Amino acid sequence: MGDKQLRPLSVVKEGETVKLATINAGQGLKSRLTTMGLLPNVEITVINNSHPGPFVISVKNSRMMLGRGMAHKIMVT
Amino acid sequence: MKKITVALAGNPNSGKTTIFNMLTGARQHVGNYPGVTVEKKEGLCKYAGYEITVVDLPGTYSLTAYSIEELVARNFIIEEQPNVVVDIVDASNIERNLYLATQLMEMNVPLVLAFNMSDVAKQNGLVFDIDQLSKLLEAMIVTTVGNKGKGKIKLLDAIGETARQGRMERTHKISYGEEIETELTAIETLIAGQERRLAEKYGPRWLAVKLLEQDSDVAAKVHSKEVLDAVKAGVEHLKTIFADEPEIIIAGRRYGFISGACQETVKSTVESRHTTSDMIDAVVINRILGLPIFLILMLVVFLLTFKIGKFPMDWLEQFFGWAGKTITGFWPAGSDSWLKSLLVDGVIGGVGGIIVFLPNILLLFLAIAILEDSGYMARAAFVMDRIMHRIGLHGKSFIPMLIGFGCSIPAIMGTRILENRRNRFTTIMVIPLMSCGARLAIYALIIPAFFKEKWRAPMLWLIYLIGIALAVICAKILRLTVFKGETTSFVMELPPYRRPTLKAVCIHMWQRGWMFLKRAGTIILAISIILWAAMSYPRPSDELLAGLNPEQAQQAKLEYSTVGRIGRAIEPALKPLGFDWKIGTALIGATAAKEVFVSQLAIVYAVGSAGEQSQTLREKLQANYTPLTGFCIMLFCLISTPCVATVVMTKRETNSWPWALFQFASLTILAYIITFIVYQLGSLIAG
Ligand SMILES: Nc1nc2c(ncn2[C@@H]2O[C@H](COP(=O)(O)OP(=O)(O)OP(=O)(O)O)[C@@H](O)[C@H]2O)c(=O)[nH]1
Ligand SMILES: [Mg+2]
Numbered sequence: 235m236g237d238k239q240l241r242p243l244s245v246v247k248e249g250e251t252v253k254l255a256t257i258n259a260g261q262g263l264k265s266r267l268t269t270m271g272l273l274p275n276v277e278i279t280v281i282n283n284s285h286p287g288p289f290v291i292s293v294k295n296s297r298m299m300l301g302r303g304m305a306h307k308i309m310v311t
Numbered sequence: 312m313k314k315i316t317v318a319l320a321g322n323p324n325s326g327k328t329t330i331f332n333m334l335t336g337a338r339q340h341v342g343n344y345p346g347v348t349v350e351k352k353e354g355l356c357k358y359a360g361y362e363i364t365v366v367d368l369p370g371t372y373s374l375t376a377y378s379i380e381e382l383v384a385r386n387f388i389i390e391e392q393p394n395v396v397v398d399i400v401d402a403s404n405i406e407r408n409l410y411l412a413t414q415l416m417e418m419n420v421p422l423v424l425a426f427n428m429s430d431v432a433k434q435n436g437l438v439f440d441i442d443q444l445s446k447l448l449e450a451m452i453v454t455t456v457g458n459k460g461k462g463k464i465k466l467l468d469a470i471g472e473t474a475r476q477g478r479m480e481r482t483h484k485i486s487y488g489e490e491i492e493t494e495l496t497a498i499e500t501l502i503a504g505q506e507r508r509l510a511e512k513y514g515p516r517w518l519a520v521k522l523l524e525q526d527s528d529v530a531a532k533v534h535s536k537e538v539l540d541a542v543k544a545g546v547e548h549l550k551t552i553f554a555d556e557p558e559i560i561i562a563g564r565r566y567g568f569i570s571g572a573c574q575e576t577v578k579s580t581v582e583s584r585h586t587t588s589d590m591i592d593a594v595v596i597n598r599i600l601g602l603p604i605f606l607i608l609m610l611v612v613f614l615l616t617f618k619i620g621k622f623p624m625d626w627l628e629q630f631f632g633w634a635g636k637t638i639t640g641f642w643p644a645g646s647d648s649w650l651k652s653l654l655v656d657g658v659i660g661g662v663g664g665i666i667v668f669l670p671n672i673l674l675l676f677l678a679i680a681i682l683e684d685s686g687y688m689a690r691a692a693f694v695m696d697r698i699m700h701r702i703g704l705h706g707k708s709f710i711p712m713l714i715g716f717g718c719s720i721p722a723i724m725g726t727r728i729l730e731n732r733r734n735r736f737t738t739i740m741v742i743p744l745m746s747c748g749a750r751l752a753i754y755a756l757i758i759p760a761f762f763k764e765k766w767r768a769p770m771l772w773l774i775y776l777i778g779i780a781l782a783v784i785c786a787k788i789l790r791l792t793v794f795k796g797e798t799t800s801f802v803m804e805l806p807p808y809r810r811p812t813l814k815a816v817c818i819h820m821w822q823r824g825w826m827f828l829k830r831a832g833t834i835i836l837a838i839s840i841i842l843w844a845a846m847s848y849p850r851p852s853d854e855l856l857a858g859l860n861p862e863q864a865q866q867a868k869l870e871y872s873t874v875g876r877i878g879r880a881i882e883p884a885l886k887p888l889g890f891d892w893k894i895g896t897a898l899i900g901a902t903a904a905k906e907v908f909v910s911q912l913a914i915v916y917a918v919g920s921a922g923e924q925s926q927t928l929r930e931k932l933q934a935n936y937t938p939l940t941g942f943c944i945m946l947f948c949l950i951s952t953p954c955v956a957t958v959v960m961t962k963r964e965t966n967s968w969p970w971a972l973f974q975f976a977s978l979t980i981l982a983y984i985i986t987f988i989v990y991q992l993g994s995l996i997a998g
Contacts, residue, residue, distance in 0.1 A: 303800030
């Protein structure tokens, strides 16, 4: 898994499960996402990628909505 | 009686307010989406020799605040230091909910964990080893089902017990790993030496962790330069080691601690709790179907508002008609008694004129209650995100806007969930464009007067959509001018759908309906009496009325009165909109409260007519105005002058009179311009 290409969450297809690598954002946003459970190595499943709209992802068995801009900033493998 | 303060903290939507209501018997607002509660609320509860002040807090994921409502929660826990903090944990979502608990543990606050939603957890096949978990977290754990009132006594016992123990040093510390621990120890020692007061209040370890997390509020409390320098050096050092912010590493370790604790104590027998919700969502928030479904749901609500609302409305109308006749019967026929006129024209006309719309309004409130309790609210935010994004806001802004369909006041407060100030202010400015319940009364008066049965619901739908569209356009303009700045993105938890309980939905509907009735019986009553007086006095002398037939005499009297004179004075300004002076004065009255528009028209037409009333207000409107004027009235009421209460609320939440007045003035001007264009174009087309 670890040697897979780094890519933004925004390109991940529905139904795919990926691992969070880093978040390319300012300190505030980054720590906010972290406290909500989006930390390095956590598994993320994309439930709904309603291009060009927002996302629904599954993290630690709960559902979260993300704006597309946010999904661009989250790098996954 | 020993007095203690207990704070209810926890993640958003974990059931804090539900537990608060269970403990105190209050009826605070509950709903199935994150961010329902945005300010702290207090209540009393007596149990086993304790007088407990229970404080319901807004939801927060951690003790670092990112938005205003989180700040309220954080400040209360940190600064007020309640005797006991009850962390309301959503047991069906345990790991992410225990994050806050780890921070509370670190503060050494007397802590009780309420594993709420334990029914859902059970259903999802989660089994907890409560004793073991309680030992690991060093806090009492009680399982509860808030909406069924289960676990109340156990929870109160745990609160009492924990209050007796008081603050305690915990033995299980979350270990942040050697590198961070070294820094922590160094900072802790410095704090203990140099910041004695702080150390005493908050504990050196918690302060050290918070400082390494670069919490600016905590850093602002520290005066010792030595401590701050040590923190700065520590942060830099850790950054080079981990190639990441220390706070991210710290958060990771906390989650690691939680995972470890849960591995030993939580057994999961079934996977995933979301299957049904996901299936519904596959349709409801589908990229193509999402928006049409939202619009159709709205139309259905309006259809029902008219279809079902019609019958009780007819009964109420008949009742007030009968009441008017009965009271008139106390006086000899043709009597000119002022008391009769006050009671029949002023009170029954003004207040009754509003109350007849209670059924429609209750139905709308019912729809809003279902919207809030089912979990669709968050979905609407999702569906609208694309549009909202284009205007420089994001989906989350749509939640307060939807609340605005009930009333602008809670909607404006609800914008506290928006982290970004520009987003928040923009949203506040456009919220009055969302038709509130009071305006529904105006629409429910006008629409049936001028439009055929089958066009009524679509017409109402259209008015609401015009409101949304204008809100979108105005927001865009604001974002391009006064609130310029880059568009931010949002993140929000999506709660699972829940079946709304009949009881909860009825309570919501009734609470709002009752507010409406109470307003009708107090403010609207008072205004109606004032308006009646202003429409009846001063009276012209008999000479002036000589030679007029009764109908003309009545008109002459009305025009001679205070309201008549004001109306005449402003009539030229309103002519281009298709409004006569009667509508004009009603529009002025509507700034006090939107419903007054209806009362005022009712009174004007009652006072202004001679003899007994046989026609309903609707029939009189039909006889006096065209459908175009009817539409323009609705348009003007939709856009113009938010009511006084809204202006005051905007002032409070933006903390600025200029913004509140800007909102008031610009919406009124906008209303004038748009109504002017529509009326002039409409008149041209109609020839
Ligand atoms: N099944 C189930 N539902 C619950 C339970 N407790 C609360 N709920 C529901 O969960 C939803 C959220 O409840 P609230 O009390 O508003 O949650 P809150 O923590 O105050 O939410 P915020 O104020 O938004 O932070 C509501 O729909 C409640 O009816 C429970 O024990 N079981
Ligand atoms: Mg709440």
